[in-house]
Amino acid sequence: QSALTQPASVSGSPGQSITISCTGTSSDVGTYNLVSWYQQQPGKAPKLMIYEVSKRPSGVSDRFSGSKSGNTASLTISGLQTDDEAAYYCCSYAGSSTFYLFGTGTKVTVL
Amino acid sequence: EVQLVESGGGLVQPGGSLRLSCAASGFTFSTYWMHWVRQAPGKGLVWVSRSNSDGSITSYADSVKGRFTISRDNAKNTLYLQMNSLRVEDTAVYYCVRVNTGAYHFDHWGQGTLVTVSS
Numbered sequence: 503q504s505a506l507t508q509p510a511s512v513s514g515s516p517g518q519s520i521t522i523s524c525t526g527t528s529s530d531v532g533t534y535n536l537v538s539w540y541q542q543q544p545g546k547a548p549k550l551m552i553y554e555v556s557k558r559p560s561g562v563s564d565r566f567s568g569s570k571s572g573n574t575a576s577l578t579i580s581g582l583q584t585d586d587e588a589a590y591y592c593c594s595y596a597g598s599s600t601f602y603l604f605g606t607g608t609k610v611t612v613l
Numbered sequence: 614e615v616q617l618v619e620s621g622g623g624l625v626q627p628g629g630s631l632r633l634s635c636a637a638s639g640f641t642f643s644t645y646w647m648h649w650v651r652q653a654p655g656k657g658l659v660w661v662s663r664s665n666s667d668g669s670i671t672s673y674a675d676s677v678k679g680r681f682t683i684s685r686d687n688a689k690n691t692l693y694l695q696m697n698s699l700r701v702e703d704t705a706v707y708y709c710v711r712v713n714t715g716a717y718h719f720d721h722w723g724q725g726t727l728v729t730v731s732s
Contacts, residue, residue: 505657538718540658547708547725548658553718591658595717601672602660602717604650 506531506592506605513611519580522608524592525573530603532573536595539568539577541588548591552577584612615639615721617709622726629699629730635692635709635723643667643687646712648719649694651705661707662694666714677703699730 507525514520524531524539531537537555540548550559552568555575565580575594579586592605621633635647649661662673662683671683682695692709706725713720 505659534717536717540719547722548719549722550718550720553716553720559720593658593660593718601663601674604658604660607657 504603506594506603508590508592508605508608510606511609511611513613514582515613516582516584518582519578520582520610522577522579522590522592522610524575524577524594524605526575526594526596526603527573530594530596530600531570531575533597534595535570537568537570537575538593539566540591540593542591543588551590579610582612586610587612615711617711617721617723619707619709619723619726622707622728624729624731625699626732627699627701627730630695630697631699631728633694633696633707633709633726633728635694637690637692637709637711640711642685642690644714646714647683647685647692648710648712649683649692650708650710650719650722651703652708652725653702653705656705659705663712664692696728699728701730704728704730 535555539552542548555570556568567578590608596603616638618636648663664683668685680698684693708725709723710719711721
């Protein structure tokens, strides 16, 4: 099983909104509403930002939102801030053979 | 506060073995599924293995199946990853990760431990 497909980089100015896509297949993203998103600052461990497509853990800003359509999930960051600069990874449960697939990762740059 | 602290990483030759440990605190370790996720230098995240709460159910990525073994000691609040027949492509930071019961997302991560496989 291949990794889920994300754009390598996305950029935006402070205050703008950006959207990161995460494309899988009907065996993973398309079947399960079990997509999660992780933020990884340089040299740090990943941090959970979104789970079950659109739910936010306590403590995560409501500027982060998630959605899904068909085989593609999306993470939207609104009101972009400088400390949002990081790598973002999606992840989907993929059934009892493959288990979990991560995305290829997207580097977000705040201009 | 939930804490996951990995140890045991280091430099090992191809074909060698290494055992990683993850000491857990701040939560009832014996009630959670635990996973290992790795990240090669400059690359993305890859799921490696998982264990249910009592260690009776384990799963592995195809890339490590037959070479890696996940286990846990709930009396010591510790998760392990025994890695045998190591390959250069196993070089990565290995993260210990918690998953809540009934959930399918990784809610707490350790800081990671680096494993380097090189001659």
